[in-house]
Amino acid sequence: MKITVYLTGGIACYKAVEVVRGLEKAGHKVRIVMTKNAEKFVGSVTLASLTKYPVLDDLWTKKNQASIPHVHLAQWTELAVVVPATASFIAKIANGFADEAATTTFLATSAPKLIIPAMNDQMWNNPATQRNLSKLKLDGIKIMEPAVGVLAEGYSAKGRMPELKNILLWIGKQIRRAKKLANKKIIVTAGGTLEAIDPVRFIGNRSSGKMGIAIAKAAANLGANVTLIYANITVSLPHDPLIKNVHVESTEDMLNIVEKYFVDCNALIMVAAVADWRVKRIADHKLKKNANQDTLNLSLIKTPDILKTVSKQKGKDQIIMGFAAETNELLKNASKKLQEKDADYIIANDVSQNVFGNDQDQVTILSRHNTPKKLKKMSKNEVAKYLVNIIVQEFDK
Structure with missing residues (x-):
């Protein structure tokens, strides 16, 4: 399957590298979109080396000025996965923002979409975040609940990114559900x-x-x-x-x-x-x-x-x-x-x-x-x- 993975700017971003590797090991073709904040935690070179394909992180570089890379990638995509999804990115996509490469590509994508949030528990429980998650669910986007565990702040609460094994199992389950016409x-x-x-x-x-x-x-x-x-x-x-x-x-x-x-x-x-x-x-x-x-x-x-x-x-x-x-x-x-x-x-x-x-x-x-x-x-x-x-x-x- 052709999967586009979106990395957004949370500390759990480094774990997303293993998600990409796991998807590739399962036989999927993976391409990457990163926000500028995500690149403060993980370099785009790392992801480009894994996927053997350039990372989309800027629509305004000279090589992109004569093309429409976000539309081409959106049309290529058969499944979009945001991991980790920050509260900020969730708010933007829930309200149709298209202000940089990641949000613009996501908005242009018509393929099924999966969101794996990771954030502080107070941000997760904020009414605004919960409203935005409800909007995404109404749009047919699947949300994986964050885990309870030790957060970056040093205490245990809900908001931690789920373990790699559980993420890959969940994505696999969503893929199987999406293949409603398998063997037809x-x-x-x-x-x-x-x-x-x-x-x-x-x-x-x-x-x-x-x-x-x-x-x-x-x-x-x-x-x-x-x-x-x-x-x-x-x-x-x-x-x-x-x-x-x-x-x-x-x-x-x-x-x-x-x-x-x-x-x-x-x-x-x-x-x-x-x-x-x-x-x-x-x-x-x-x-x-x-x-x-x-x-x-x-x-x-x-x-x-x-x-x-x-x-x-x-x-x-x-x-x-x-x-x-x-x-x-x-x-x-x-x-x-x-x-x-x-x-x-x-x-x-x-x-x-x-x-x-x-x-x-x-x-x-x-x-x-x-x-x-x-x-x-x-x-x-x-x-x-x-x-x-x-x-x-x-x-x-």
């Missing part, structure tokens, strides 16, 4: 299929593949083995050992590959914008534009209906989620598709409002047994996580 096989389709007219031209659509790829990543982050069947896309493919990228071009190609992998999959999420029509006869040469020719007539025939075809092969334990990209009468058309395709879910998506290639989207979820649920407008990554969690809930039934 999920197919995700993405992008727009292309139907050749001649060796040069084709019929296509505006799909970027961004949503499908976001869903593939979200499923892999929960431990699923994902087969990403992609057609024409305009964004980068994911590079993840849990994601197998399979390229296709036409709708018929996609159907053949989906059927191949559907046999033993647990869920199919059909996000791809497939072409509904193809030319009846593909020219074997480039169709030239002649001087006396003002029109070109193409005879089109239907392409295979992938969702409907595969739904007929669906087993009782398999889940199928399709997308309905519409420009008008969204719910009416999506409801019709839900019934005709015999899918478990249809995600209605109004594509008339600059959706293709955009980072944000607003969808409505339709299912057989529930009233439609319209989500608020959010990033496609957030939509992806929401939809994948629906699949998780289906498996838990």
Whole structure:
């Protein structure tokens, strides 16, 4: 797993070095973010030597001025761990501060987050600290209670950083909980299929593949083995050992590959914008534009209906989620598709409002047994996580 460890400025900071070593010994890839106060206790060179990767501690160095290192690291992260977490850092992240490298990177991170506080007992028991911890819990951030033991001040009380063994066991437990789709096989389709007219031209659509790829990543982050069947896309493919990228071009190609992998999959999420029509006869040469020719007539025939075809092969334990990209009468058309395709879910998506290639989207979820649920407008990554969690809930039934 890709884990970013945040070190903040408490005396327990030196113990965090052993946490980093323990995570690496467990096979995880670790990168480090440090506050300037943390570096007063432990040098960044120590952590860089352990991880073989530069420590992020300043957004304003010359090498960082031409890049956006906090966003890149936030996107890389699959789990964020703050150890030790000081009262000051807890207060900042609970209230959305982004005033230096650590808080900015943490705020930009959408991966699961773990907090391991360590501080004086009076600071721990302060109402402001407890309010901030409550805020973090409401945001879904997991908190490991500090231990009772001898503090830096020389007396015993609650606030001491837990022992290394207990920290690693707790992090491991949270990782296992996060892998809700471990051992599940999920197919995700993405992008727009292309139907050749001649060796040069084709019929296509505006799909970027961004949503499908976001869903593939979200499923892999929960431990699923994902087969990403992609057609024409305009964004980068994911590079993840849990994601197998399979390229296709036409709708018929996609159907053949989906059927191949559907046999033993647990869920199919059909996000791809497939072409509904193809030319009846593909020219074997480039169709030239002649001087006396003002029109070109193409005879089109239907392409295979992938969702409907595969739904007929669906087993009782398999889940199928399709997308309905519409420009008008969204719910009416999506409801019709839900019934005709015999899918478990249809995600209605109004594509008339600059959706293709955009980072944000607003969808409505339709299912057989529930009233439609319209989500608020959010990033496609957030939509992806929401939809994948629906699949998780289906498996838990």
